[in-house]
Amino acid sequence: MASSAQSGAHGAQGAGVKRRDFLYLATGAAGAIGAAIAAWPFIYSMNPAADVLALSTVEVDLAPVQTGQRITVKWRSQPVFVAHRTEDEVKAADDVNLEELRDPQADSARVKKPEWLIMVGICTHLGCVPLGQKPSDPRGEWKGWFCPCHGSQYDTSGRIRKGPAPANLAIPQYAFLTDTTIRIG
Amino acid sequence: MSEPAWKNPAVKWIDERMPIFTVMRHSAIEYPTPKNLSYWWNFGSLSGFMLVLMIATGVVLAMQYTPNSELAFDSVERIMRDVNYGWLLRYVHMNGASFFFIAVYIHIFRGLYYGSYKTPRELLWWLGLVILILMMATAFMGYVLPWGQMSFWGATVITNLFSAIPLAGKHIVTWLWGGFAVDNPTLNRFFSLHYLLPFVIVAVVFLHLWALHTSKSNNPLGIDTKGPQDTIPFHPYYTVKDLFGLGVFLIVYLGVVFFVPNFFGEPDNFIPANPLSTPQHIVPEWYFLPYYAILRSIPDKLLGVIAMFSSIFVLFALPWLDFSRVRSARFRPVYKKVYWLLLIDVLVLGYVGANPPEGPILYVGRIATAYYFLHWLVIVPLIALFERPKPLPTSIGTPVLGAAAAASARTMEKA
Secondary structure: OHHHHHHHHHHHHHHHHHHHHHHHHHHHHHHHHHHHHHHHHHHHOOOOOHHHHHOOOEEEEOOOOOOOOEEEEEEOOEEEEEEEOOHHHHHHHHOOOHHHOOOOOOHHHOOOEOOEEEEEOOOOOOOOOOEOOOOOOOOOOOEEEEOOOOOOEEEOOOOEEEOOOOOOOOOOOEEEEEOOEEEEO | OOOOOOOOHHHHHHHHHOOHHHHHHHHHHOOEEEOOOOHHHHHHHHHHHHHHHHHHHHHHHHOOOOOOOOOHHHHHHHHHHOOOOHHHHHHHHHHHHHHHHHHHHHHHHHHHHHOOOOOOOHHHHHHHHHHHHHHHHHHHHHHHOOOEHHHHHHHHHHHHHHHHOOOOHHHHHHHHHOOOOOOHHHHHHHHHHHHHHHHHHHHHHHHHHHHHHHHOOOOOOOOOOOOHHHEEEHHHHHHHHHHHHHHHHHHHHHHHHHHOOOOOOOHHHHOEOOOOOOOOOOOOOHHHHHHHHHHHHOOOHHHHHHHHHHHHHHHHHHHHHOOOOOOOHHHOHHHHHHHHHHHHHHHHHHHHHOOOOOHHHHHHHHHHHHHHHHHHHHHHHHHHHHOOOOOOOOOOOHHHHOHHHHHHHHHHHHO
């Protein structure tokens, strides 16, 4: 009888320890998940707010932009470069062996109409605005854009050719509403 | 420690319920300090003074500043022109950041020379590095608040560092900005965090002091104190020494505040932020220049960012990279030489960071970057392995008193 009482007590104790372990883990896990869920609104509140997102499209009239001219438009508080390219510039962008590019992309894949190059004017290195919009700006060896911060150079298709930037200048979503109007975003 | 008998009944009443006066007496008055500390040991308390001064001026400045991208620049100019003593408070705060870093960098290099990071002070060293990282974040966000051209483009370049993170990088940057570029939401959150982080620093400073008072101060000989004959109470000996050092420090600091307040500034920051035009030459504040040089020396974006952050993270491993059991460079002839080489290397990196990365500067930057990591990861462990240190004195008193006198001082103390 003594032995059965002992084994009973032992059994109860063994099961108790396991049950306790499970309860500790389950409580801890529930607490951790709850804390993570509670933290989410705090973290997500720092993402762009509805009014910031609402500024996401802008329409541009291209009619006054002459051949060879480059203009800057503000979209989502970022500069967008709109370049009315000359035939020479288009030809220079086309006549490139894609294998020598860091971020290979054909010029035709970067434009909807060859004479209009539309891209986000932010260097893909660390976010500076490259020079080259004004005729007096330095434009680099490939006559495109030149970033003054760390010396990245882009060609007439906005592709990275030299310097630390890893990628070509980004192409935003845009559509031609008419022959001379675009909507960016 | 014997319980001090407090005579003042009010003090006694409080102390019995919460021994705050006993703790203060224990850690700020009686605290046994090695009797041979040099003036290089002033820079801890100087850093503490600067932290308090930055918080005091910052709290008052925040009463006048407006964290809005349309109004921020003008509100800072209003502080400078219209607010009573606004010019003084702002110049003290603005130059205070520079002098806070001067004090902290000297404090760190003191620790490197005398081996203050070695056992049993590893945790103390780590907490100091955490304070440094928090300071850098705070200083960076504070620099953005005046919303000048350098503020804006500095913020753009530094936040863009996170875009180098594979896959999530772009989302992280958008999250940091609260938009698609550095803009009003970014300015608002930077202001909030710039106000918060100094108080986090205060908390970590308390942990730093707790660790210090557990393992006790290192000293120029780098040997352990062997008993009461090697120490003196913190007050009045080191309170007075620290106050004298503070006076000298303030002469230099306030000299800059009153006579060349824009010495550390950038002319471009007097131009309001313009998101469509990047200044020709973006430079961070001087205290970030060596890290910036490391970033730019690596031709790959992600690796550059990793190298820059590693330049501080490598210091966390220092107590194990330098496993020589002799602390002070006084007794380490080889380590002492490379210590000065490292200091020169860091100054060269600072010079490189201030100049455009072109021509010879680019190569100097690459060599200096390579040497920086070589120092911690190869040279320091090799020295720990092969160096033959000079014999250590038997006690803190020996080098001054001679062995016999130090021994007799010890017996007198015991008698």
